[in-house]
Amino acid sequence: MGLITGKNNIRMAEMRDYPGVSLLMDELHQMHVEARPDLYRALETRMEEKEFTELLETDKRYLYVAESSETGLILGYGSAQLSLIQDNPLMVDRRMLYIHELVVDNKHRGQGTGKQLLEAFIGLGRELQAHSVELSVSTFNSGAQAFYEQMGLVVRSSRMEYTL
Secondary structure, three states: OOOEOOOEEEEEOOHHHHHHHHHHHHHHHHHHHHHOOOOOOOOOOOOOHHHHHHHHHOOOEEEEEEEEOOOOOEEEEEEEEEEEEOOOOOOOOEEEEEEEEEEEOHHHOOOOHHHHHHHHHHHHHHHOOOOEEEEOOOOOOHHHHHHHHHOOOOOOOOOOOOOO
């Protein structure tokens, strides 16, 4: 049973989704390689089947796929993890749902799939009584930045570098 239905079915990922998820992760990684070859290595496969299996079994880790209601193809993928910040003398105790990846097939962007996935994670965050849903996005990925801002996310901090 899916979390959200409509044009796409947003549901928890299963082992059978690995081939589609792997292609999406390859696409996401390739975008990073092209934008920052000084940081990212070109890989044959970004996510091995063993890694996907381990993620599926990780406690407090949530993997969602966006599956086309028409074709059954995996059009999007996201993973998030619930983190508990507690007993830190500098910080207030809180629960945060951190989105590690959120990717939509390049050919299907701009059609609401990313919005469905992000809304599923926001709903999950509420269900888990998290105080926030957070993620990181590279500055070279201006399309993703604009999308997240449109969805109501705000920049909390920036990571800067001085290349030597």
